[in-house]
Amino acid sequence: MSRSVRVFGPAVLVAVALVSTVAALAYGGGAAPQLIQDPGAFSRWGLPIAKLFVNLGAAGMIGALVLVVWALAPKRREFDVALDVAAASAAVFTIASAVTGLLTFLVVTGVPLSLGDTFGAQLGQFLTAIPLGQSWLATTLMGAAVTVLCFAVRNHTAVLFVTVLAIASLVPMAQQGHAAGTAGHNAAITALGLHLIFAGVWLGGLLTIVLLRRELDAKRLPVVLARYSTVALICFIVVAVSGYASAALRIGTWDQLASQYGVLVIVKLLALLALGGFGALQRRYLIGRMSRAGVSGVREFWFLVVAELAFMGIASGVAAALARTATPVGEEPGSIAQSPAEILTGEPLPPWPELWRYFTEWNLDLLWIFACAFGIFFYLAGVRRLRRRGDSWPVYRTVLWVAGMLLLAYITNGGVNAYEQYLFSAHMAAHMVLTMAVPVLLVPGAPVTLAARSIRPRKDGSRGGREWILLAVHSKFAGIIANPLVAAVLFAGSLWVFYFTGLFRWTMDDHLGHEWMIVHFLITGYLFVQSLIGIDPVPYRLPYPFRLVLLLGTMAMHAFFGLAIMSSTGLLLADWYGAMGWGTDALIDQQTGGGIAWSIGEIPTVALAITVAVQWRRSDQKESTRHDRHADRTGDAELEAYNAHLAAIAEHDRRG
Template sequence: MPRSVRVLGPAVLITVAIAATFAALAFGGGADAQLIQDPGAITRYGVPIAKLLTNLSAAGMIGALVLAVWALSPKRREFDLALDVAAASAAVMTVASAATAFFTFLLVTAVPFDLSDDFGQKLGQFVTTIELGQAWLATTLIAAAVTVLCFAVRNHTALVFVTALAVAALVPMAQQGHAAGAAGHNAAISALGLHLVFAAAWLGGLLTIVLMKRTLGAERLVVVLTRYSTVALVCFIVVAVSGYASAALRIGTLDELATPYGGLVVVKVTALIALGLFGAVQRRFLIGRMTRGAGTAGGGAFWWLVVGELVFMGLASGVAAALARTATPVAEAAGSLARTPAEILTGEPLPPWPEYFRFFTEFKPDLLWVVACGFGIFFYLAGVLRLRRRGDHWPVYRAVLWVAGLLLLAYVTSGGVNAYEQYLFSAHMLGHMALTMAVPVLLVPGAPVTLAARAIRPRKDGSRGGREWILLAVHSKFAGFIANPIVAAVLFAGSLWVFYYTPLFRWSMLDHIGHEWMVTHFLITGYLFVQSLIGIDPVPYRLPYPFRLLLLLGTMAFHAFFGLAIMSGTGLFLADWYGAMGWGTDALVDQQLGGGIAWSVGEIPTVALAITVAVQWARSDEKESKRLDRHADRTGDAELAAYNARLAAIAEHDTRTP
């Protein structure tokens, strides 16, 4: 069995996936003939099959790159082999996504295929001017670029950017996974995007290990499997959570599980549960046996388990491809029935009237940040627990502040502020101020970099884990540049004007990707600024304490001027958005309220920062005094005695000189 697993594993995966796709299409009616302008059976089945191959090849591409970046050593042949797998997978994805674009064109236009110039012009128009065609063209071009880069790039650090580009190939697929006019469109993008990326890393990582089995060898295999197992556990959790969120948006109620779409969801959930059980057995028993040398180099039972995992992964992949062509119980065209201008603009049902208590009772979860905050709290507390188990000290207040900061971040991105920020400029500005000032003031004293450097075990085989990547990023020239106090202050204050007085603001409102960029940008710029003032983690340069206070006061004065400019302004930001909501509120008055929030709410973190800087300054002086006293005790005031002797010598010299 171990000798044939390299061939049997991928073959089983592809065979089961294709068979599951055909069976699910037949059950759900996803490939049934259309009543009007039917494009033919080849096109109806070609779309889901081509998309299945796109998904599987994307998994091979992303999984192999993640494994190379996270688990493999550039000093060994395994590293180059993983990149070869990624390059081959990316090449297949290029062809498969191009085929998906072609079949999608035939499906939506019902234009019969021929070799005429007219057909080519229509196809070219589809992929260059129609949003659906542009999405598949972008996916194809990105996959082609990754193919070339996987052959050309062998630098370990540069591969991080190649991996990010590979993940970006899935973004157009996530954006077209839910009707733009339907309720829950933004939530669906986040859920589907997370689902695609982490499922790809999970499946592709396992497939890459299977293909590299002979190269790794028995001892090295256990090391790589242990690292992959951690990645797989994280992927399982994210895939399960995002899958549930996607299903809830499309099914609505439990009664809809009786529909064909619901039945396919049940099959996919069953496959996911089975994969979770496989992972638990692999993590808790088989890897341990292989580590202790209880099994052979191939680990017969382990490889049987791997083939079983690939069977269920193929089943889940095939059902997922068919689900994309199956009618959902919750109609995606519901957004066209919106009755208010606000619903027409946002595509979302209106929340209740924004009374103050609603900001604490309404929720609009952003799954991306819910998952990020959840893992941030878990890994931080796990690091603290590891330190305490080996007898090291870690201040409790740091953990408390870190958890509080991430809980506040989760609230801002998923609570009442997020529920109203699309409709009210004041709510948007409240979230902005919290992201750029309140959250960083809590997170920075948590010293996450210091904790990671102390708690994560270092790698000694040339590969890079969490500790190595974090320290590399912190000590990079780019990080040193943006962490400079002056640069951080310019980014912090200048971003306000650049964002609100350029098309970036509109992009953040109209595009979910723009919204996520906005949250990330203001969180990072706020963190860098606070880190330059009161940070504990190491940075290349810190200002003396008096200059820190001056920098804080100067930046906050600039910040207050921005708020006053909005308060006194008479023109609306995004008049065709906030001014067209028709929600019974005066948009200009609400905007001026937002300016007041920018001016006043920022004062509370400013005071907290000023007090913290002053306390650190006093403690620094106190520590320096204690250090000098201890030095004097050790040397018997040798420096003072030398200084007095020098003064005496000068005085004696003066008395002898006419």
């Protein structure tokens, strides 16, 4: 079984996925003839099948690269074989994406397939001028780039950047999902993107382990499998939650579960639950058994793997069919927008922004819910591991870290996030909290120090969390951006660059731009605070007096920016905030935002100044204590020598 599974396992996956796709299309009507401009049976059935191979190719590509980055050792043959798997999967992904783009054009336009110049011109127009075509063209080009890089790159660090590019190739696909352009489209994009990425890592990682069968002996297999199992558990959680969120947006109410779309969602959910059970069996039983007894349990493991691949095939096939199945909640807006604000944002208006509404309204962003939840969980797990082995960790660091993560979760999901598209003042409040308040809480938590102390180091040449974190912290790039002067320029300068260039507009129009904005301001704020009061290691720190000077100078620039906004007489985004028509004066609201930018920095500035002063005093006390202890050990030898030197000079002067 263990020898034939390298062929039998992938064959089962593809066969079951194809059968599931065809059955789900037949049941859900995803390949039914169109009433207007029907493209023909070939295009109607071929499009979801091509999309299935896009998903399978993406899974093999991303899953193999994640294993290379996380679990495999560069000095072993397993590393190169896994990269070959990634390259082959990326090639499948690229070809399938190109075919999908062509079939999408045929289905959308109803133009018959031909080799004429007119057809080529129409296809070129679709791929270069229409957003749907542009997304498939971008996906194909990125897939081709990943294919070449997987063959060419063998450096462990460089593979990480190839992995990032491979994950980025799924972003255009995420922006095509159901509900694109309707209420809840931002949540739909985030949920679908997370679902695609983590499902791909889950499926592709297991498939890669199967294809690495010859390279993993009885001792090596449990090691690699244990590392994959940790990643698979995270993937299961993310896939389950994001799948539920996507289904809720598309189904609407519980009674719609009886619809064809709802039944297919239930089938996919049952397959997911079965996969979760298989994963639990692996973690609790088979991995430990194989680690203790060597070959014992290996045969049972491979049987379980084939069963997992079969259920993954069911889930993948149903998912491909769901993309072509009509949803109970239509993709077109159900009613005419009642205000310009709804036309601009595509979202229903939240209630009037009374102060208390900022603490009761929610606009959930799954990406940051997961980031904050996992950030708290892994931090507490690290603290627990330290204490179990008898090491100490200050309680205040844990409290501050958890508080910072909870504040970040509120800003990215709470009332401020619900109103920032409509009110410049709410947007500025989110910006100031992200770049100033959240880092002031997170930096004293010293996450890098905790990771270095709590994560077990790898001894086989592979890189886990500890190795990647320390490599990033000690890299030349980190040394540049962590420099106090560079961090201060990024912190203050990004304000002006962001609000007075096209970046601001991008974050309003594109959900990807909105997510970039959060990451950017969080990182620049973190780097600046780290340069002032950080505990984690950095290449260079300013002396304490210069830290205070840097803080005051940077915050003066920050305050000047706030005053400039307060005194402005023109709108920054007149065709956005000025066109909302929501019953608020956009200019007064913008000036209020400037006041927030000016005033909200005062409390973090005072907190930072006090912290720097306290650290300065403690540093002087430690230095004084160190000198006292040295004097006690040497009997004040340095002082005695200095006094003798002065006495010799005095005697020399007296004789002269």
